[in-house]
Amino acid sequence: METFAAPWALACPDAFPSQEAIVQIEIWSDVVCPWCAIGKRRFEAALADFAHRDDVDVWWRSYELDPSAPRRRPEPLVEHLADKYELDQQRAQEFQDFMTSMAAEEGLAFRLDIAQPGNTFDAHRLLHLAAERGLQDTVKERFLIAYLSDGEAVGEPEVLARLAGEAGLDAGEVEAVLTGDAYADAVRTDQRAARQLGISGVPFFAFNRTHGVSGAQPPDVFAQALDETWATTRPLEPVGEAGETTCGPGGCA
């Protein structure tokens, strides 16, 4: 069984989308990540069946699979994979076909033959803006489909600006992020937290920082994680008796 670092050794997230939800789920993920899209669907299926789903919030955390990538790689994905992992092109193609068929089972129409991989740092910065605007899931979904199905070059600022606009973000705010360095620290904080947790692959799902699921596991695993997290979410354990040693708005005891 894998183990992960103590959750409180983590960089604290900047903010959660809601401060009211009882179960806070953080999902480390990249845009150029087939298993992340498949895992998103499997997780969503479990969440839809979870009785307490209205008490759950989801926060997409940044994880760059290829931080040194250029904005857009000139070669097709299959060639890049064959080069990078020293596979023959036939094997790389078989892998793409396998991922495509796995995705189809979740209702996703992957077109990896036209995929344009590239650097995702700016996409992650926009996902932090989207979180502040209550649009993180919508933008995450748009970016994933853009890369995996639509052949969009998600490392290019003008492509990101268009996609972000389609997902409902304000054009001026998006432009300001893309031309500046807003949310760069937030992306790095997420990735530092991933390292501290011991995450070496994505998607990775943390539930209230008490339970973790690694990978695009079947919906019943996510259901189990939701149930177990719900069952173990408890109030602070009071130590000692409060006694008469506090000051409050009504004066000191």
Next chain:
Amino acid sequence: METFAAPWALACPDAFPSQEAIVQIEIWSDVVCPWCAIGKRRFEAALADFAHRDDVDVWWRSYELDPSAPRRRPEPLVEHLADKYELDQQRAQEFQDFMTSMAAEEGLAFRLDIAQPGNTFDAHRLLHLAAERGLQDTVKERFLIAYLSDGEAVGEPEVLARLAGEAGLDAGEVEAVLTGDAYADAVRTDQRAARQLGISGVPFFAFNRTHGVSGAQPPDVFAQALDETWATTRPLEPVGEAGETTCGPGGCA
């Protein structure tokens, strides 16, 4: 036994002083709070004897006992207390004498006869600046002693600026905070978290958001909270088997 809200229903703190510590202790407290200073000494005594004290970080959270207070109240503290709580002045004086003798047992020389109560919102904003500069405990200590022992008007910006400088903060940074509204949101976030936790008096100590101590309890209660927190700090519980469903820097499984 008091109970408090589920810790993950809380507003997430902006940042912890260190992202490495295993035990993160948050202390909600005000500057104009006798029990807060006494509780600080009792807590410090327990922490000094804790075997894992190097793995502990402390974060002072904002809690205004009297948010509607003016910068400086014109009357002596004893008169203000008598008015506010409809005590005769003799009783208010006895209470002050009691607090002073409790403080003396912790080595604190309270001078409540010269105390100048006032609004503490700006003091809390400066404590957030101090946290970012690694000086939060030093500044917190200076503000508490200034109010409780030195008769300083801790609601007045020029007094705060002087005290913050004595504690090592940069004069220009302090001036910028006091003349703007930096950290106002951070103060409000801390106070929202206090409400969500059900905190109705300070000091209140949360340990890793799993254990809580309300009030200036004896050092052995803090020692127990440290021990119990340490014993229950554990890694994320993995749910399911990781399987071959992740993408990593080395490619997708």
